[in-house]
Amino acid sequence: MKKTEVYILSGFLGTGKTTLLKQILQHEKDSGRTIAVMMNELGSVSIDSDAVDTDVPLKELLGGCICCTIQDKLESQLQGLLFDHELDAIYIETTGAAHPVEVLDAVLSPLFADKLAIKGIITTVDGIQWLNRATLDPQVHQLLLEQVKHADLIIVNKSDLLNEAEKAKINLDIQGLNSQAKCILSTYSKVPMKLLQELAYTEKAKSPGAHVQADLRLSTFVHQFKGSISHERFEDFLRALPDSIYRIKGYVLFDHSQYPDLFQYSYGMPLYMKEYMKMPLNLVFIGQVTDWSLLGQQLTDLEK
Numbered sequence: 035m036k037k038t039e040v041y042i043l044s045g046f047l048g049t050g051k052t053t054l055l056k057q058i059l060q061h062e063k064d065s066g067r068t069i070a071v072m073m074n075e076l077g078s079v080s081i082d083s084d085a086v087d088t089d090v091p092l093k094e095l096l097g098g099c100i101c102c103t104i105q106d107k108l109e110s111q112l113q114g115l116l117f118d119h120e121l122d123a124i125y126i127e128t129t130g131a132a133h134p135v136e137v138l139d140a141v142l143s144p145l146f147a148d149k150l151a152i153k154g155i156i157t158t159v160d161g162i163q164w165l166n167r168a169t170l171d172p173q174v175h176q177l178l179l180e181q182v183k184h185a186d187l188i189i190v191n192k193s194d195l196l197n198e199a200e201k202a203k204i205n206l207d208i209q210g211l212n213s214q215a216k217c218i219l220s221t222y223s224k225v226p227m228k229l230l231q232e233l234a235y236t237e238k239a240k241s242p243g244a245h246v247q248a249d250l251r252l253s254t255f256v257h258q259f260k261g262s263i264s265h266e267r268f269e270d271f272l273r274a275l276p277d278s279i280y281r282i283k284g285y286v287l288f289d290h291s292q293y294p295d296l297f298q299y300s301y302g303m304p305l306y307m308k309e310y311m312k313m314p315l316n317l318v319f320i321g322q323v324t325d326w327s328l329l330g331q332q333l334t335d336l337e338k
Protein backbone atom coordinates (compact mmCIF):
# COMPACT_ATOMS: atom_id res chain seq x y z
CA MET A 35 0.00 0.00 0.00
CA LYS A 36 1.38 3.40 -0.98
CA LYS A 37 1.59 5.78 1.96
CA THR A 38 0.54 9.41 1.80
CA GLU A 39 3.46 11.77 2.36
CA VAL A 40 2.97 14.37 5.09
CA TYR A 41 4.86 17.66 5.19
CA ILE A 42 4.50 19.98 8.17
CA LEU A 43 5.07 23.68 7.59
CA SER A 44 6.12 25.18 10.87
CA GLY A 45 7.47 28.61 11.74
CA PHE A 46 6.43 31.75 13.48
CA LEU A 47 3.57 34.06 12.51
CA GLY A 48 4.39 36.01 9.38
CA THR A 49 7.62 34.20 8.56
CA GLY A 50 6.52 33.11 5.07
CA LYS A 51 4.69 29.77 5.44
CA THR A 52 1.80 30.70 3.13
CA THR A 53 4.20 32.19 0.57
CA LEU A 54 6.06 28.87 0.62
CA LEU A 55 2.88 26.83 0.40
CA LYS A 56 1.79 28.67 -2.74
CA GLN A 57 5.01 27.68 -4.50
CA ILE A 58 4.76 24.10 -3.35
CA LEU A 59 1.19 23.86 -4.64
CA GLN A 60 2.22 25.17 -8.04
CA HIS A 61 5.07 22.67 -8.21
CA GLU A 62 2.84 19.76 -7.20
CA LYS A 63 0.26 20.81 -9.78
CA ASP A 64 2.95 20.87 -12.49
CA SER A 65 4.12 17.43 -11.37
CA GLY A 66 0.57 16.08 -11.65
CA ARG A 67 0.42 14.77 -8.11
CA THR A 68 -2.75 14.63 -6.03
CA ILE A 69 -2.38 16.57 -2.84
CA ALA A 70 -4.42 18.09 -0.06
CA VAL A 71 -3.82 20.97 2.31
CA MET A 72 -4.73 21.47 5.93
CA MET A 73 -4.50 24.97 7.27
CA ASN A 74 -4.68 25.76 10.91
CA GLU A 75 -5.34 29.30 12.03
CA LEU A 76 -5.91 30.63 15.50
CA GLY A 77 -8.67 32.99 14.42
CA SER A 78 -12.19 31.91 13.56
CA VAL A 79 -11.97 33.20 9.98
CA SER A 80 -9.52 31.85 7.45
CA ILE A 81 -7.22 34.44 5.95
CA ASP A 82 -4.82 32.35 3.93
CA SER A 83 -7.14 29.83 2.24
CA ASP A 84 -7.22 31.91 -0.98
CA ALA A 85 -3.69 30.66 -1.53
CA VAL A 86 -5.07 27.23 -2.36
CA ASP A 87 -6.68 26.48 -5.75
CA THR A 88 -10.26 25.25 -5.65
CA ASP A 89 -9.29 21.89 -7.16
CA VAL A 90 -7.04 21.02 -4.21
CA PRO A 91 -8.88 19.45 -1.25
CA LEU A 92 -8.54 21.91 1.62
CA LYS A 93 -9.46 21.43 5.25
CA GLU A 94 -9.38 24.41 7.48
CA LEU A 95 -8.96 24.13 11.19
CA LEU A 96 -9.98 27.42 12.66
CA GLY A 97 -10.33 28.89 16.11
CA GLY A 98 -7.56 27.02 17.91
CA CYS A 99 -4.21 25.38 17.59
CA ILE A 100 -4.03 21.81 16.27
CA CYS A 101 -1.50 20.93 18.88
CA CYS A 102 -3.90 21.61 21.73
CA THR A 103 -7.51 22.78 21.52
CA ILE A 104 -8.64 21.21 18.26
CA GLN A 105 -6.64 18.01 18.09
CA ASP A 106 -9.74 15.79 17.75
CA LYS A 107 -11.00 17.85 14.85
CA LEU A 108 -7.67 17.41 13.09
CA GLU A 109 -7.91 13.66 13.52
CA SER A 110 -11.37 13.42 11.99
CA GLN A 111 -10.52 15.79 9.14
CA LEU A 112 -7.36 13.89 8.27
CA GLN A 113 -9.27 10.64 8.36
CA GLY A 114 -11.85 12.16 6.02
CA LEU A 115 -9.17 13.30 3.57
CA LEU A 116 -7.52 9.88 3.52
CA PHE A 117 -10.87 8.15 3.07
CA ASP A 118 -12.21 10.43 0.33
CA HIS A 119 -9.09 10.89 -1.81
CA GLU A 120 -6.14 8.88 -3.08
CA LEU A 121 -3.49 11.36 -2.05
CA ASP A 122 0.20 11.54 -2.86
CA ALA A 123 0.83 14.15 -0.20
CA ILE A 124 -0.76 16.30 2.49
CA TYR A 125 0.71 19.67 3.44
CA ILE A 126 -0.16 20.94 6.89
CA GLU A 127 0.36 24.63 7.58
CA THR A 128 0.45 25.07 11.32
CA THR A 129 -0.19 28.20 13.34
CA GLY A 130 2.98 30.02 14.30
CA ALA A 131 2.26 29.04 17.90
CA ALA A 132 2.54 25.30 17.40
CA HIS A 133 5.28 23.17 18.92
CA PRO A 134 6.61 20.55 16.46
CA VAL A 135 6.29 17.61 18.89
CA GLU A 136 2.65 18.47 19.56
CA VAL A 137 1.88 18.81 15.88
CA LEU A 138 3.37 15.41 15.06
CA ASP A 139 1.44 13.99 17.97
CA ALA A 140 -1.80 15.46 16.62
CA VAL A 141 -1.19 14.22 13.08
CA LEU A 142 -0.20 10.66 13.93
CA SER A 143 -3.48 9.20 15.06
CA PRO A 144 -3.15 5.47 15.76
CA LEU A 145 -6.30 5.03 13.65
CA PHE A 146 -4.38 5.74 10.42
CA ALA A 147 -0.70 6.43 11.26
CA ASP A 148 0.31 3.36 9.24
CA LYS A 149 -1.08 5.03 6.09
CA LEU A 150 1.13 8.11 6.46
CA ALA A 151 4.81 8.71 5.72
CA ILE A 152 5.94 11.76 7.66
CA LYS A 153 8.46 13.37 5.34
CA GLY A 154 9.52 16.19 7.56
CA ILE A 155 9.10 19.47 9.34
CA ILE A 156 9.95 22.57 7.32
CA THR A 157 10.47 25.64 9.47
CA THR A 158 10.48 29.17 8.09
CA VAL A 159 12.35 31.81 10.07
CA ASP A 160 12.12 35.58 9.67
CA GLY A 161 15.77 36.68 9.57
CA ILE A 162 15.26 40.00 11.36
CA GLN A 163 13.01 38.45 13.98
CA TRP A 164 15.65 35.79 14.58
CA LEU A 165 18.34 38.40 15.19
CA ASN A 166 16.05 40.22 17.60
CA ARG A 167 14.77 37.07 19.30
CA ALA A 168 16.18 38.02 22.72
CA THR A 169 13.57 40.78 22.89
CA LEU A 170 10.69 38.30 22.55
CA ASP A 171 8.65 37.02 25.44
CA PRO A 172 10.70 34.12 26.97
CA GLN A 173 8.05 31.52 26.09
CA VAL A 174 7.79 32.74 22.52
CA HIS A 175 11.57 32.79 22.26
CA GLN A 176 11.71 29.19 23.47
CA LEU A 177 9.12 28.12 20.91
CA LEU A 178 11.12 29.77 18.13
CA LEU A 179 14.16 27.73 19.22
CA GLU A 180 12.15 24.49 19.36
CA GLN A 181 10.76 25.05 15.87
CA VAL A 182 14.31 25.37 14.57
CA LYS A 183 15.77 22.57 16.68
CA HIS A 184 13.27 19.98 15.46
CA ALA A 185 13.15 21.00 11.81
CA ASP A 186 14.35 18.87 8.91
CA LEU A 187 14.65 21.87 6.60
CA ILE A 188 15.08 25.46 7.80
CA ILE A 189 14.29 28.36 5.50
CA VAL A 190 15.70 31.68 6.68
CA ASN A 191 13.34 33.96 4.84
CA LYS A 192 13.17 37.69 4.10
CA SER A 193 16.89 37.68 3.32
CA ASP A 194 16.32 40.79 1.18
CA LEU A 195 16.21 42.66 4.49
CA LEU A 196 19.55 41.26 5.73
CA ASN A 197 23.15 42.29 5.06
CA GLU A 198 25.92 39.76 4.48
CA ALA A 199 27.18 39.83 8.09
CA GLU A 200 23.66 39.22 9.41
CA LYS A 201 23.14 36.33 7.01
CA ALA A 202 26.38 34.72 8.18
CA LYS A 203 25.46 35.21 11.84
CA ILE A 204 22.04 33.61 11.43
CA ASN A 205 23.53 30.67 9.57
CA LEU A 206 26.04 30.10 12.34
CA ASP A 207 23.39 30.38 15.10
CA ILE A 208 21.13 27.90 13.37
CA GLN A 209 23.93 25.45 12.62
CA GLY A 210 24.74 25.52 16.34
CA LEU A 211 21.16 24.60 17.24
CA ASN A 212 20.50 22.06 14.52
CA SER A 213 23.44 20.95 12.46
CA GLN A 214 21.54 18.04 10.90
CA ALA A 215 18.97 20.06 9.03
CA LYS A 216 19.65 21.83 5.78
CA CYS A 217 19.47 25.60 6.30
CA ILE A 218 18.84 27.83 3.32
CA LEU A 219 18.46 31.59 2.87
CA SER A 220 15.51 32.77 0.81
CA THR A 221 13.47 35.71 -0.37
CA TYR A 222 9.72 35.23 -0.56
CA SER A 223 10.28 31.61 0.51
CA LYS A 224 11.78 30.72 -2.86
CA VAL A 225 13.65 27.47 -2.42
CA PRO A 226 14.56 24.69 -4.84
CA MET A 227 11.71 22.19 -4.60
CA LYS A 228 14.26 19.41 -4.82
CA LEU A 229 15.09 20.16 -1.14
CA LEU A 230 11.61 19.07 -0.16
CA GLN A 231 11.83 15.93 -2.22
CA GLU A 232 15.16 15.17 -0.57
CA LEU A 233 13.46 15.05 2.80
CA ALA A 234 12.37 11.61 1.69
CA TYR A 235 15.99 10.55 1.57
CA THR A 236 16.43 11.56 5.20
CA GLU A 237 13.82 9.01 6.06
CA LYS A 238 15.64 6.38 4.04
CA ALA A 239 18.84 7.18 5.86
CA LYS A 240 17.00 6.41 9.07
CA SER A 241 16.35 2.85 7.99
CA PRO A 242 18.05 0.14 10.04
CA GLY A 243 21.82 0.22 9.92
CA ALA A 244 22.04 3.10 7.45
CA HIS A 245 23.94 5.35 9.79
CA VAL A 246 24.59 5.53 13.47
CA GLN A 247 24.84 9.15 14.45
CA ALA A 248 23.33 11.31 17.13
CA ASP A 249 20.28 12.83 15.50
CA LEU A 250 18.48 15.68 17.18
CA ARG A 251 15.61 15.76 14.78
CA LEU A 252 12.29 14.24 15.56
CA SER A 253 11.38 10.98 13.97
CA THR A 254 8.38 8.73 14.16
CA PHE A 255 7.70 5.04 14.10
CA VAL A 256 4.54 2.96 13.88
CA HIS A 257 4.37 -0.61 15.15
CA GLN A 258 1.43 -2.85 14.34
CA PHE A 259 0.70 -5.61 16.82
CA LYS A 260 -0.79 -8.77 15.40
CA GLY A 261 -2.37 -9.87 18.65
CA SER A 262 -2.35 -9.58 22.41
CA ILE A 263 0.67 -9.05 24.67
CA SER A 264 1.43 -9.37 28.38
CA HIS A 265 0.71 -6.20 30.34
CA GLU A 266 3.58 -6.91 32.70
CA ARG A 267 6.11 -7.34 29.92
CA PHE A 268 4.82 -4.19 28.23
CA GLU A 269 5.45 -2.27 31.48
CA ASP A 270 9.00 -3.70 31.59
CA PHE A 271 9.50 -2.50 28.02
CA LEU A 272 8.31 1.01 28.99
CA ARG A 273 10.61 1.20 32.00
CA ALA A 274 13.62 0.46 29.80
CA LEU A 275 12.83 3.18 27.26
CA PRO A 276 15.36 5.99 26.75
CA ASP A 277 14.48 9.64 27.50
CA SER A 278 14.66 10.41 23.81
CA ILE A 279 11.17 8.94 23.34
CA TYR A 280 8.73 11.80 23.90
CA ARG A 281 5.38 10.33 23.04
CA ILE A 282 3.73 6.98 22.48
CA LYS A 283 0.08 6.48 21.74
CA GLY A 284 -2.08 3.83 20.27
CA TYR A 285 -4.08 0.72 21.00
CA VAL A 286 -2.68 -2.23 22.90
CA LEU A 287 -4.54 -5.50 23.46
CA PHE A 288 -3.50 -7.20 26.68
CA ASP A 289 -3.74 -10.95 27.25
CA HIS A 290 -7.20 -12.09 28.42
CA SER A 291 -8.86 -8.79 27.39
CA GLN A 292 -11.60 -8.67 24.83
CA TYR A 293 -10.91 -5.11 23.67
CA PRO A 294 -7.73 -3.04 23.52
CA ASP A 295 -6.70 -0.19 25.81
CA LEU A 296 -6.02 3.25 24.43
CA PHE A 297 -2.50 3.86 25.63
CA GLN A 298 -0.80 7.24 25.94
CA TYR A 299 2.68 8.00 27.16
CA SER A 300 4.05 11.46 27.51
CA TYR A 301 7.53 12.22 28.85
CA GLY A 302 7.68 9.01 30.88
CA MET A 303 4.07 8.93 32.18
CA PRO A 304 1.89 6.04 30.93
CA LEU A 305 -1.91 6.31 30.83
CA TYR A 306 -4.42 3.58 29.93
CA MET A 307 -8.08 3.90 28.96
CA LYS A 308 -10.33 0.94 28.28
CA GLU A 309 -11.94 0.78 24.85
CA TYR A 310 -15.23 -1.02 24.20
CA MET A 311 -14.70 -1.95 20.59
CA LYS A 312 -12.08 -3.38 18.28
CA MET A 313 -9.40 -0.90 17.21
CA PRO A 314 -6.38 -1.16 14.88
CA LEU A 315 -3.49 -2.25 17.10
CA ASN A 316 -1.18 0.54 15.99
CA LEU A 317 1.33 2.03 18.38
CA VAL A 318 2.83 5.37 17.33
CA PHE A 319 6.19 6.62 18.66
CA ILE A 320 7.67 10.13 18.48
CA GLY A 321 11.23 10.80 19.58
CA GLN A 322 14.77 11.70 18.71
CA VAL A 323 15.73 8.27 17.55
CA THR A 324 17.96 7.50 14.59
CA ASP A 325 17.33 3.79 14.31
CA TRP A 326 14.00 2.36 15.40
CA SER A 327 14.84 -1.23 14.45
CA LEU A 328 15.86 -2.36 17.96
CA LEU A 329 12.67 -0.98 19.44
CA GLY A 330 10.64 -2.60 16.68
CA GLN A 331 12.27 -5.94 17.48
CA GLN A 332 11.49 -5.55 21.20
CA LEU A 333 7.84 -4.94 20.36
CA THR A 334 7.73 -7.95 18.08
CA ASP A 335 9.30 -10.04 20.86
CA LEU A 336 6.50 -8.98 23.23
CA GLU A 337 4.10 -10.99 21.07
CA LYS A 338 6.04 -14.22 21.48
Ligand SMILES: Nc1nc2c(ncn2[C@@H]2O[C@H](COP(=O)(O)OP(=O)(O)OP(=O)(O)O)[C@@H](O)[C@H]2O)c(=O)[nH]1
Binds near residue numbers: 195
Ligand atom coordinates in the same frame (compact mmCIF):
# COMPACT_ATOMS: atom_id res chain seq x y z
N1 LIG B 1 10.39 41.65 2.53
C1 LIG B 1 9.94 40.39 2.46
N2 LIG B 1 8.65 40.11 2.78
C2 LIG B 1 8.24 38.81 2.72
C3 LIG B 1 9.11 37.78 2.33
N3 LIG B 1 8.42 36.61 2.38
C4 LIG B 1 7.18 36.89 2.77
N4 LIG B 1 7.05 38.24 2.97
C5 LIG B 1 5.83 38.95 3.41
O1 LIG B 1 5.63 38.65 4.77
C6 LIG B 1 4.24 38.57 5.06
C7 LIG B 1 3.90 37.23 5.73
O2 LIG B 1 4.08 36.17 4.81
P1 LIG B 1 3.19 34.84 4.88
O3 LIG B 1 3.67 33.92 3.83
O4 LIG B 1 1.74 35.19 4.90
O5 LIG B 1 3.63 34.33 6.31
P2 LIG B 1 2.92 33.20 7.23
O6 LIG B 1 4.03 32.56 7.97
O7 LIG B 1 2.07 32.33 6.39
O8 LIG B 1 2.04 34.09 8.16
P3 LIG B 1 0.85 33.61 9.18
O9 LIG B 1 -0.16 32.90 8.32
O10 LIG B 1 0.41 34.90 9.75
O11 LIG B 1 1.49 32.73 10.19
C8 LIG B 1 3.53 38.76 3.74
O12 LIG B 1 3.13 40.10 3.65
C9 LIG B 1 4.58 38.46 2.70
O13 LIG B 1 4.38 39.14 1.49
C10 LIG B 1 10.48 38.11 2.00
O14 LIG B 1 11.30 37.29 1.67
N5 LIG B 1 10.82 39.43 2.09
